[in-house]
Amino acid sequence: MQSEQKSYSPGRQNLICCSCVKTSYTDNQPVLAGLRFNGIICSMNSFFGDHTSVRECYDCGPGGVAEWPKALVLKTSEGRPSESSNLSPSAISMQSSPPGVSYDCYRRIMMFSLNVHGDPASSQSVHSALQFAKATVASGHELYRVFFYHDGVRIADCNQVPPQDESNLLQQWVEFAEEHSLELTVCIAAALKRGVLNEDERARYERVAANVHPAFSVVGLGQQIEAAISCDRTITFPG
Amino acid sequence: MRFLYLLRRPPYCGSLAAEAIDSILVAGIFDQRVSVLFKDDGVLQLLKDQQGQLLGHRSVNKMLAALPEYEIEELFVCARSLAERALSLDQLSLPVQVLDEVGQQTLIAAQNVVMND
Numbered sequence: 001m002q003s004e005q006k007s008y009s010p011g012r013q014n015l016i017c018c019s020c021v022k023t024s025y026t027d028n029q030p031v032l033a034g035l036r037f038n039g040i041i042c043s044m045n046s047f048f049g050d051h052t053s054v055r056e057c058y059d060c061g062p063g064g065v066a067e068w069p070k071a072l073v074l075k076t077s078e079g080r081p082s083e084s085s086n087l088s089p090s091a092i093s094m095q096s097s098p099p100g101v102s103y104d105c106y107r108r109i110m111m112f113s114l115n116v117h118g119d120p121a122s123s124q125s126v127h128s129a130l131q132f133a134k135a136t137v138a139s140g141h142e143l144y145r146v147f148f149y150h151d152g153v154r155i156a157d158c159n160q161v162p163p164q165d166e167s168n169l170l171q172q173w174v175e176f177a178e179e180h181s182l183e184l185t186v187c188i189a190a191a192l193k194r195g196v197l198n199e200d201e202r203a204r205y206e207r208v209a210a211n212v213h214p215a216f217s218v219v220g221l222g223q224q225i226e227a228a229i230s231c232d233r234t235i236t237f238p239g
Numbered sequence: 240m241r242f243l244y245l246l247r248r249p250p251y252c253g254s255l256a257a258e259a260i261d262s263i264l265v266a267g268i269f270d271q272r273v274s275v276l277f278k279d280d281g282v283l284q285l286l287k288d289q290q291g292q293l294l295g296h297r298s299v300n301k302m303l304a305a306l307p308e309y310e311i312e313e314l315f316v317c318a319r320s321l322a323e324r325a326l327s328l329d330q331l332s333l334p335v336q337v338l339d340e341v342g343q344q345t346l347i348a349a350q351n352v353v354m355n356d
Contacts, residue, residue, distance in 0.1 A: 115354070150258055190258060221265040228352045229240055229269065236355040239255075 110141045113227035118239030119151035120169050125237040126155050130172055132235065137180055145183045145227040146173075148216075151239050153191040156184075156216040174215040185219045186212070240351040242266050242273045246281035248356050250299035251291065256284055259356040260302045266354075267309030274313035275306070276346060277335070281356070282320045285331040300332040307333075317343060 114133060118125020129146070136143055148155055155170055162168050177184050191212070192201060198218045202210040212218060228234040244263050250256045266273045277285055284299045291298035306314065314335040321327070321337065328335070338346060347353060 117356075149262070150255060151253075187258075189261065193254065221262055222269070224262060225242075225266045225269045225271070228242065228266075228354070229271065234352050234354065238355050 110233055111144050111231040112136050112141055113144045113231040113234045114146045115224060115234065115236040116146060116148045116152040116155070117150040117237060120155045120160070123151070123239045125239050126152060126169055126173075127167075129237040130169065130176065132237070133176060133182070143180065143182050144231045145185060145223065146177075147219075147224045147227060148184070148186045149190055149221075149224065151194070152237075153186040153194055153196050156186045156191065156212045156218075157196050158213040159211050170213060174213060177215055184216045185223050186216050187221055187224070188218045189221065191218055240271050241349060242271045243347060243350040243353045244273070244275045244356070245347075245353055246275060246277050246284060246356050247279040249280040250284040250286075250289065251294045251296055252280075254296070255356055256281075256299050257297060257302060260299070260305075262354065263311065264305065264309055267306070267311045272313075273309075273311045274315065274346070274350075275311065276315045276317065276338070276343060278317040278320050278343070280320075282316050282324060282326060282331075285316065285333060285335065286326075287330060287332045303333060315343070315346060 114129050116126055116129040120126040126148075133143055133146065154160075155173060158170065160170060162170075173184060176182065186196060188201070191197070192205070195207075196212055196218075197205070197207055197210050198212040199210040201207075201218065244259065244266075246256070246259055248255045248259070263273060263275060284303060286300060289298040289300045291301075306312070314333055315338050316331070316335045318337045318339050328337070
């Protein structure tokens with residue numbers, strides 16, 4: 001790798017496109033072979049939104065990037081992502097290095113969002129999503145948001161009493177979310193229809209009891225779309 | 240970003256279809272390039288002359304009729320799903336493009352986000 005060390009311009013965003021990245025695996029970590037950078041590999045999503053002004057591939061120069069969605073973004077460690085960046089603060093801190101320190105190895109962090117659509121009691125969807133979420137975090141990736149929609153909103157009902165010899169999905173989700181500071185959201189329209197109400201909605205519609213577990217936020221559908229826009233991958237677990 | 244909604248559920252299967260359409264419209268509000276692929280029983284959502292009220296629902300074809308108002312005009316149907324159900328394009332309530340399997344692969348591969356129902 002030493003032989004192919006390249007300089008970079010501090011303070012500017014360095015990009016590299018997929019055709020210039022040759023990945024290999026060391027200790028199960030994907031690395032960029034043949035490149036040394038003081039930089040951060042950003043979320044692939046960074047091209048889609050407001051980052052179109054940054055277009056020069058570090059390795060093959062202007063015009064070398066044929067397919068932007070497949071490219072990776074590198075940012076210098078001195079450079080801070082712009083305010084419109086979709087990177088999470090934790091993704092940045094994990095990859096930041098002091099100025100002047102070269103890294104041989106970069107982990108590609110993907111940001112995931114999950115849509116969970118199945119009923120917790122009558123489909124496998126909510127359970128599968130939890131397993132996927134755990135695997136995502138275990139492999140070093142990040143979860144942006146879990147959005148429960150359709151019958152999936154029933155997971156937020158804190159009145160559910162699963163039999164003792166069955167797993168308590170609600171409790172497992174809550175513990176997982178607390179451990180990883182994960183945002184659990186339920187769609188307000190879908191939740192209202194299914195009798196899953198927080199205190200505000202209970203009061204508004206004058207119902208008997210609020211039953212949303214406090215670990216869940218009741219939000220609009222816009223949160224589902226915003227998450228899909230902000231993430232590298234959106235995975236749906238249908239009912 | 241390019242969003243594709245892949246709708247495979249029949250129109251009157253609880254409120255699945257209606258809620259999926261809600262999500263599509265919100266994606267339209269977010270100014271994304273949204274397309275919809277109707278596949279399997281999802282093609283039934285496009286049928287003309289639905290009377291959802293008889294089943295206690297809003298008519299799904301009427302909800303879908305709102306898509307062009309949100310500038311969601313890239314609507315696709317799976318050719319095989321139509322053929323399996325002996326449906327022809329003139330039975331559908333919206334103008335759609337028919338795609339074979341290869342065409343669907345190309346469509347899906349071109350997306351940033353694929354949302355299932």
